[in-house]
Amino acid sequence: MAIVGRLVDRLFGLPEVPSPGIHVRRDLRVPMPDGVALIADLYRPRGTGPMPVVLMRTPYGKRQPVMRLFAGVLVRRGFQVVIQNVRGVLGSGGEFHAFHNEKDDGLATLKWLRAQPWCDGKVAMVGASYLGFTEWAIAPYADPPLEAMGLGITASEFVSSFYPGGALALHNTLVWSSLMGTQDDGKRPLHNRRVRQAMRHLPVGEADTAAIGRPESFLREVTAHAEPDGFWEATDHSAAVPGTTTPTTMVTGWWDLFLRGQLRDFVALHEAGRQARITIGPWGHDTKALRAIVSDQVSWLNAHLNGDKAQLRQAPVRLHLQKADRWLDFDQWPPPETRPTPVYLGRSLVWDGPPETDPATFTYDPLDPTPSVGGPLLSPGKGKQRDNTRIERRDDVVVLTGAPLDDDLDVIGPVSATIHARTSTGQGDLFIRLCDVDRDGVSRNVTDGILRIGTGGVVRAEIEMHPTAYRFLRGHRLRVMLAGGAFPRFARNHGTGEPAARAVASRRTRFEILRDKDHPSAVHLPVWDG
Structure with missing residues (x-):
């Protein structure tokens, strides 16, 4: 395991650290107020007492290799990690309705964590994409606040990405709905030929059956509510961003579909005087951003849970100038210069x-x-x-x-x-x-x-x-x-x-x-x- 840990640290560009023993508890049942139980895995260093928790909530499955690798990275650095499957996903009870249940379920999970004997009451959250959205669904409303937040390629609201400029974002919607609609099949069609062909299907509200052979709730909801009707209002947490006091770090890419929303979140935090930083690289919504996200979030957790602020940079904004091969630091976004x-x-x-x-x-x-x-x-x-x-x-x-x-x-x-x-x-x-x-x-x-x-x-x-x-x-x-x-x-x-x-x-x-x-x-x- 020590050798694997060193390889993983090298993969993510992190300095090597000693590998303590890791204790894992599988399938903890986290009760929700409506009687549904969501399942979670707990990773912690062996032989430790109560300590802070780093929470990750995912719709993709808590035992995905990347989730387990990231948990190992954090545990080797002295953190304990809880990875939870959101409602209706891979063993968690209830029905999955993308984005709609994350506030209530997230706050209930936070309350449960703080009551556990192995938690000292402090909770931070990290993650990317949908996992980052689950952070925004909790952070503005948590009392007491989260200790820290790490947000990768995500935003406090996804609605503007479903309908940019009022047009339906068909490609990204159908790709993601096809992924979610086949999670239990073992084979996930991120962009196979059938999904590509289904993009031409009419009416577009039934493209899911052409793509995966059955209806899928997210595709149906996005297409049915393409004309504004308030359906997504409860999933939009952007108005609560300025009041969020949790120290926040962000990573995104110039080719990420949530870039505009994430920059709006950063500006809202910065103008409210909150502690926030952002890194923008030459990446898309893909694994090329992952290395930067992991490194960024590890340093932020070290600073705000372990008190090690030596690696924190001064500039709130760091960005890559494409075709110039230069990284630039600025005090704000957009650069006033x-x-x-x-x-x-x-x-x-x-x-x-x-x-x-x-x-x-x-x-x-x-x-x-x-x-x-x-x-x-x-x-x-x-x-x-x-x-x-x-x-x-x-x-x-x-x-x-x-x-x-x-x-x-x-x-x-x-x-x-x-x-x-x-x-x-x-x-x-x-x-x-x-x-x-x-x-x-x-x-x-x-x-x-x-x-x-x-x-x-x-x-x-x-x-x-x-x-x-x-x-x-x-x-x-x-x-x-x-x-x-x-x-x-x-x-x-x-x-x-x-x-x-x-x-x-x-x-x-x-x-x-x-x-x-x-x-x-x-x-x-x-x-x-x-």
């Missing part, structure tokens, strides 16, 4: 004021939806930067390119776009992507965003794009692509106004993109001169 700079859409991209140009037009066909590559996707190997050239050649997109850059251009912070548009159907999804065109003419995506527009007439569309820290190298060119969708990352807009879950019929939608002095369409870049 940046200047907002518009790049205007004309016949090309121009920097020196709105041009006077006729509208650009394209037509979106839901039966042949504009495809998309790359971006913040769940599937391994499918996200991040990809060659966009094939899509840019289609006749259902508008492509505008700038002149070669005279110098490197560093962009750090939130990115947005203001697009003046009109559609033939009075509705549609407006997708915009900013790309980096290299000296060989290869166009790779840097950031993008989507917005569902409507009401008829000319619409001023304010589109929130993915934040970034990116260096456009000298001699490269900026390129903007506009389209009526990005399939299957987002479900197609049928142009009929029918609810997403049931829509089958479709209408083609013609888009006009206005780009004159009265309608200055532009992408707004946070340019850093450091």
Whole structure:
């Protein structure tokens, strides 16, 4: 076991420590107020008395290899760890409804832990993705507060990631629902061929049966409530973030689907004067972020449970500037040293004021939806930067390119776009992507965003794009692509106004993109001169 421990520490980039004996108690039954019992495993150093607990609550199974490895990492450093399966998952009682039960069940678990003879009353939480959400479901409401929180690639609310800009995030929703719907099968289809083919299924509210052969509750709930109706309100903990006093560390990546939400959480904590830090690396929602998450959370627990603050850095924000191979430290997000700079859409991209140009037009066909590559996707190997050239050649997109850059251009912070548009159907999804065109003419995506527009007439569309820290190298060119969708990352807009879950019929939608002095369409870049 000592050899295995050393190998695991090396895998996560951690300094080696002596390996104490580990005592494991399986399948502890944690009672909930409604009589349901949730099961948990306890890992602790042998021969120790009451001590703090590090809690992890998971929907993926407490005996997953990565969970057991992380528990071993923590126990070797003197912590005791409880890993609990959430309601309705792999032996825990009740029925799983994603995100809905984590507040009440989490607070009941916290109360139970503090009453155990092997707990000294202090509890911290760590985790990533859904596990991080379970932390936000507890931390703002815990009394007394948690001792520390470690949050990886997660956010206090996931609803904005289900429907970014009002469009249904089909790819990520179907991939995750297929994973959850097959947990008891032993074989989990993260992104197999059947799931990919099911993304084309109509109506989209029944894509689960095409993907895994049976209904799955999460897919049904997300598609049924794509139009705002309050269904997800109780799962949104973002309003409680500023009042959360627990010391908090965060890790995320420029290609993570929860990046925008996690940055909003960090800003809320920082502006409220809370103790918080964040690291943003060149990662997606994948195992490449895991090493940074483990190292970050170990150091935070050491500081706040063991009093070892020697490894804590001073800067609240540490980020990786992509294509420059540099890590930068800042006092806040977004960095105050940046200047907002518009790049205007004309016949090309121009920097020196709105041009006077006729509208650009394209037509979106839901039966042949504009495809998309790359971006913040769940599937391994499918996200991040990809060659966009094939899509840019289609006749259902508008492509505008700038002149070669005279110098490197560093962009750090939130990115947005203001697009003046009109559609033939009075509705549609407006997708915009900013790309980096290299000296060989290869166009790779840097950031993008989507917005569902409507009401008829000319619409001023304010589109929130993915934040970034990116260096456009000298001699490269900026390129903007506009389209009526990005399939299957987002479900197609049928142009009929029918609810997403049931829509089958479709209408083609013609888009006009206005780009004159009265309608200055532009992408707004946070340019850093450091």
